[in-house]
Amino acid sequence: MANIWVLAEAGRGQVSEITFELLALGREVATQSGAPLEAVLLGSNARELAQKLGAADTVLYADNAALADPVPENAATALAQLIGEKQPAAVLVPLTNLSVDVGVVLAAQLGVPFLNYCKDLKADGGNLTATCVLYGGKMEAAVTAAAKPAIIGILPGARSVEQGRSDKPANITDVAVSLAAPKVRFKKYLEPETSDVDITQKDFLVAVGRGIQTRDNIELAEELAATMGGAVCGSRPVIDQGWLGLSRQVGKSGMLVKPKLYVTLGISGAPEHVEGMKNSQCIIAVNTDAAAPIFNVAHYGIVGDALEIAPALIEKIKARKG
Amino acid sequence: MDILVLMKVVPDVVEELEVGSDGKSLDTGFLRTILNERDDHALEQALLLKDKHGGKVTLLTLDAPDIDDVLFTALAKGADRAVKICGAGSVSSTQMAARLFGETIAKTPGLLPVDLVLTGVSAIDDLDGLLAAPIAQKLGWPYAGVVTQATLADKTATVVKEFAGGVRGEYDVPTPAVLGIQAAEKPPRYVPVAKVRAAMKSQTIESVDAPAVEAAAGVEVQQMAKPRVTGHAEMLEGSADEVADKLCELLAKRGLL
Numbered sequence A: 001m002a003n004i005w006v007l008a009e010a011g012r013g014q015v016s017e018i019t020f021e022l023l024a025l026g027r028e029v030a031t032q033s034g035a036p037l038e039a040v041l042l043g044s045n046a047r048e049l050a051q052k053l054g055a056a057d058t059v060l061y062a063d064n065a066a067l068a069d070p071v072p073e074n075a076a077t078a079l080a081q082l083i084g085e086k087q088p089a090a091v092l093v094p095l096t097n098l099s100v101d102v103g104v105v106l107a108a109q110l111g112v113p114f115l116n117y118c119k120d121l122k123a124d125g126g127n128l129t130a131t132c133v134l135y136g137g138k139m140e141a142a143v144t145a146a147a148k149p150a151i152i153g154i155l156p157g158a159r160s161v162e163q164g165r166s167d168k169p170a171n172i173t174d175v176a177v178s179l180a181a182p183k184v185r186f187k188k189y190l191e192p193e194t195s196d197v198d199i200t201q202k203d204f205l206v207a208v209g210r211g212i213q214t215r216d217n218i219e220l221a222e223e224l225a226a227t228m229g230g231a232v233c234g235s236r237p238v239i240d241q242g243w244l245g246l247s248r249q250v251g252k253s254g255m256l257v258k259p260k261l262y263v264t265l266g267i268s269g270a271p272e273h274v275e276g277m278k279n280s281q282c283i284i285a286v287n288t289d290a291a292a293p294i295f296n297v298a299h300y301g302i303v304g305d306a307l308e309i310a311p312a313l314i315e316k317i318k319a320r321k322g
Numbered sequence B: 001m002d003i004l005v006l007m008k009v010v011p012d013v014v015e016e017l018e019v020g021s022d023g024k025s026l027d028t029g030f031l032r033t034i035l036n037e038r039d040d041h042a043l044e045q046a047l048l049l050k051d052k053h054g055g056k057v058t059l060l061t062l063d064a065p066d067i068d069d070v071l072f073t074a075l076a077k078g079a080d081r082a083v084k085i086c087g088a089g090s091v092s093s094t095q096m097a098a099r100l101f102g103e104t105i106a107k108t109p110g111l112l113p114v115d116l117v118l119t120g121v122s123a124i125d126d127l128d129g130l131l132a133a134p135i136a137q138k139l140g141w142p143y144a145g146v147v148t149q150a151t152l153a154d155k156t157a158t159v160v161k162e163f164a165g166g167v168r169g170e171y172d173v174p175t176p177a178v179l180g181i182q183a184a185e186k187p188p189r190y191v192p193v194a195k196v197r198a199a200m201k202s203q204t205i206e207s208v209d210a211p212a213v214e215a216a217a218g219v220e221v222q223q224m225a226k227p228r229v230t231g232h233a234e235m236l237e238g239s240a241d242e243v244a245d246k247l248c249e250l251l252a253k254r255g256l257l
Ligand SMILES: Cc1cc2nc3c(=O)[nH]c(=O)nc-3n(C[C@H](O)[C@H](O)[C@H](O)COP(=O)(O)OP(=O)(O)OC[C@H]3O[C@@H](n4cnc5c(N)ncnc54)[C@H](O)[C@@H]3O)c2cc1C
Pocket: A097, A208, A209, A210, A211, A212, A234, A235, A236, A237, A238, A249, A250, A251, A252, A253, A254, A255, A265, A266, A267, A268, A269, A270, A271, A272, A273, A276, A286, A287, A288, A289, A292, A304, A305, A306, A307, B121, B122, B146, B182
């Protein structure tokens, strides 16, 4: 099989952790198929970052001023040129908000599918088989990726970050790409509001989801959080409703949290949410649906109405604290 | 400002999902579908832009069971026109859906020109691609995905894309453009059932024949199954008071209380 590529994600002077997860997975696939593993880093003055990618056999490094900012169109065009020259078998793309657009634009330019939601990948002979997570985590599909090249979006957490880090000096090959002015122009980064509490620093978080039903019910979560000096955070729909600020969102587009205790009230456990909280030390989930995927992640689960469980818990904790 | 909103229905995951007899797809026997949540946000963003700038919002969907309800609801919310693409059967491939939408937009008289095509950035059944980028490619228009804000002025859409950790990026996108909407600036508006009923009486849904497009290839499902659960929570049972007591015990044991 031809080479296996990993698209490195680098932004604002750092290689994202997911890059190393993909390198770990890519290494397994490369070994199975007897092919070299190559990392592709697109950037500007980013050689220092290329040096961190020693887990790959080769780092293809494209240095171009047009690749300094996160402009998916430029990154995709650059990748398409490199693919044309080097004909890899597969390109593993981080499924992050930052990189997913690179993958889908690339696939559109090449006229091939973008295989989405992949959590595992194997090579067997000349075939690639992916395991993909569908329907918000309720189903998994074994899928053959037969396109040439196979553009595959890999979910965060497919492998551990440590597995993909290496002290080996990176073997860097400079590659050239030519880029015209993009149609879509990057203007600036917008930083998160910092005035609010920093949920990443809290030991105790009460996370509310759509199951909390109304804005008023969030008070219940506030009260529960207060019993243990914690804070309230939420899933995307709660943030979208405007019931909590953006700085309280946990998950793919929000914060990564690892508190000592994470209590979910009415959260289903969609992969995009789980991504942000799965490393919490103790997870307690309350959900009316016994089949909710959150129970596969939680340490303790209660099938029940959050609006009944939360008040009972507040009372008991208060009683214990005296 | 005229906007085209592409919408699709997806399985409602609040219901129990089962694998069909082919072992490769969902059992559609009892399947309930709902509008893709991101598409609902795309519709809302379009209506917000219409509220501000005027213009027309046209809905375009693939025909599916229950789709008329979705379209009438959107019309009742303020969309001006609804068109469904009929005769393509049940389309499970997003790549295929993109081809059908792209070809229909390009070829159907009266759908273009528009300033923006909006659709949800993704859906829970998007296995072989996301809708917006290949449509943009087909039309030769710019594309931006994971969009959470969009304002229009002077043939330019200024959009905010969401990254991670609360960081976002601002971009200028020349119109016409295709945007994959992650969230509208406001939660999708509510529409009373009476208004939906009124829309059913006063408005009509147009149909166009599905264009001939190349079949999707390159991704084939071999098998589908519920995920093998590697870990599962220890379940606490009893009344609210009883489980609260048990939880307190556990927290105390772990030194958390
Ligand atoms: C690109 C992208 C990025 C995303 N980023 C994020 C992100 O950063 N964070 C995030 O959270 N999501 C994110 N999402 C959205 C994610 O896919 C899910 O839609 C979301 O996490 C679902 O939130 P939820 O669990 O609150 O709602 P739902 O999935 O609707 O679940 C509600 C749950 O509440 C339960 N329930 C109902 N009533 C009660 C009750 N009375 N008591 C107890 N339980 C009850 C139900 O059984 C159900 O399981 C992203 C999606 C996309 C496409």
